[in-house]
Amino acid sequence: MTIYFYKVWQPYGCFSNFSPHPIEIQGTYWPTVEHYYQAQKFVGSEEAIIIPSIHAAATPEEAAALGRCGTRKLRYDWEMVKTDVMRAAVLKKFITHTDIQEILLVTGDEVLVENSPTDYFWGCGADKTGQNHLGKILMSVREEIRQLVRG
């Protein structure tokens, strides 16, 4: 049966990028995957000055609001790299935190879907026709960790 997730406080909330699981990437600790992902939008761009504020945001919602601010110019290659950026962060999250790694592995081969009513790229959108890239990343991370665990 397909597993739907979205908000942190709902079932499988640990699959949300807003869940409170810090990750370390290239020597920097980020409070959530969402903090890291939003900050990467500005790496090398003329708006890079915003990155410390995103890093210091008190909540992932605040980090997302800063990163989504429509007037700021994103790095030129963002559309090309965003899926790889997200995958690296999600992989790091589930390698670092073995309690939620177990929850991910126990889902077996079930299809995972981010049930966002608004996001048709990362989630499935209101009518379930979205591309579900976050769900796809979680399933591919699940497979990669399974291989690692098997050795």
Ligand SMILES: Nc1c(N[C@@H]2O[C@H](COP(=O)(O)O)[C@@H](O)[C@H]2O)[nH]c(=O)[nH]c1=O
């Ligand atoms: N989980 C979750 C959301 N979904 C997340 O939003 C991110 C996409 O951001 P952007 O590329 O800026 O549109 C991505 O991490 C996706 O999983 N959005 C929310 O407002 N609240 C939430 O609880």
